[in-house]
Amino acid sequence: MDFNKDTPTGAFKIQEKIFQIPKPFNEGHVCTTSEAGVLNQILAENTRNNWATRVKKETEKATFDQTKMQAEIDEYLENYEFGARRGRGPSDPIEREALNMAKEIVRGALREKGFKLADVSVEDINRLAEEAVAANPDIMKEAKRRVDQRTKLGVGELDLSSVGSDVAENTAEEGT
Numbered sequence: 001m002d003f004n005k006d007t008p009t010g011a012f013k014i015q016e017k018i019f020q021i022p023k024p025f026n027e028g029h030v031c032t033t034s035e036a037g038v039l040n041q042i043l044a045e046n047t048r049n050n051w052a053t054r055v056k057k058e059t060e061k062a063t064f065d066q067t068k069m070q071a072e073i074d075e076y077l078e079n080y081e082f083g084a085r086r087g088r089g090p091s092d093p094i095e096r097e098a099l100n101m102a103k104e105i106v107r108g109a110l111r112e113k114g115f116k117l118a119d120v121s122v123e124d125i126n127r128l129a130e131e132a133v134a135a136n137p138d139i140m141k142e143a144k145r146r147v148d149q150r151t152k153l154g155v156g157e158l159d160l161s162s163v164g165s166d167v168a169e170n171t172a173e174e175g176t
Helices: 033-060 066-078 093-112 122-135 137-153 165-174
Strands: 009-014 015-021
Touching: 009 165, 033 066, 093 122, 093 137
Parallel strands: none
Antiparallel strands: 009 015
């Protein structure tokens, strides 16, 4: 590993003690053979972790199609980014609330129809929820009402001055 006193570092906790760990990798870094091997291994493991449940379910239901699944995994990998979270959902609080409401509606409907939620992919639930929001404007109206209500509630007369003071003290002691 190539780093020196000028290499950026980041605080990292090990057994409740803070250590400065080098961050030698930057955009444009040329990987060594070992680094490339590790990245390729992580990519393969992440792909396996993200697809194992779906492959298992389709195999158990006797609907597994190797060619189709390979094409879906290829498409997934074309858009793959290390460290990027997928499907985090909308950043707008009203849209996020509407989607969460719709997911609950979808889960309830699936249960009523006799589906086991463990047998339904997250992708299917998300797709059905997005379709429900698009088809039913009342979901968005209710989401707006809920978000507005939460915004109005506030914290009242709570004394919040002591919140976080122990965090500030610990940070000062650790020098970060």
